[in-house]
Amino acid sequence: VTRTSGEQISPLKVVFELNGQVFLTNPTLESNVEQILGLTLTGVAEANLSLVVQVNGTVDDASWSWVAGPVYLAAAGTLTQAVPTSGWLVQVGSAPSAQRINLNFTEPTLL
Numbered sequence: 001v002t003r004t005s006g007e008q009i010s011p012l013k014v015v016f017e018l019n020g021q022v023f024l025t026n027p028t029l030e031s032n033v034e035q036i037l038g039l040t041l042t043g044v045a046e047a048n049l050s051l052v053v054q055v056n057g058t059v060d061d062a063s064w065s066w067v068a069g070p071v072y073l074a075a076a077g078t079l080t081q082a083v084p085t086s087g088w089l090v091q092v093g094s095a096p097s098a099q100r101i102n103l104n105f106t107e108p109t110l111l
Contacts, residue, residue, distance in 0.1 A: 001038070001055060002051070002052055002053075003015075003017060003037065004020060004022070004048060004049070004050060005022060005044045005047050005048065006018070006047050007024065007046075007047050008043075008046055009023075009043055009044055009051060009077075011040050011041060012041075012059075013025075013078065014039055014073050014079070015036070015039075015053060016036050017035055017037040021048075022037055022040075024076045024077035025073060025077045027074065027075065027084060028087035029088075030110075033108035036073075036090065036105055037055060038103065038105075039053065039054050054103065057102075058100060058101070058102050059100070059103060060100045061099060062099055063099075065098050066095030066099070066101070069094060070093075070094050070095075071091070071093055071095050071101050072084055072090065073092055079092060084111060086111050087110075087111060088108040088109065088111065089108065089109040089110075090106060090108050093105070
């Protein structure tokens with residue numbers, strides 16, 4: 001999907017949507033994790049620009065080096081395979097190989 005940015009956002013970040021704009025997701029804020037839209041495929045240098053967000057399916061990126069297994073939301077919309085220990089737990093999906101994630105966002109769980 002195409003959305004309008006509410007701030008500077010890099011590619012491959014988890015974003016949430018609010019009032020017609022998308023923002024980086026903060027996993028410590030319930031209001032953010034309850035409105036997750038997806039993973040950015042493009043980035044923007046400032047607010048009010050269009051970017052592409054993938055809401056489901058498969059995403060490949062040559063810069064990734066995942067180990068097969070779950071992928072989680074971390075600070076500022078980043079991705080990690082380290083299980084979070086505070087804030088909200090959101091599994092973004094799973095990595096079947098080093099450079100691929102199958103998106104499947106889980107319901108947020110408070111830790």
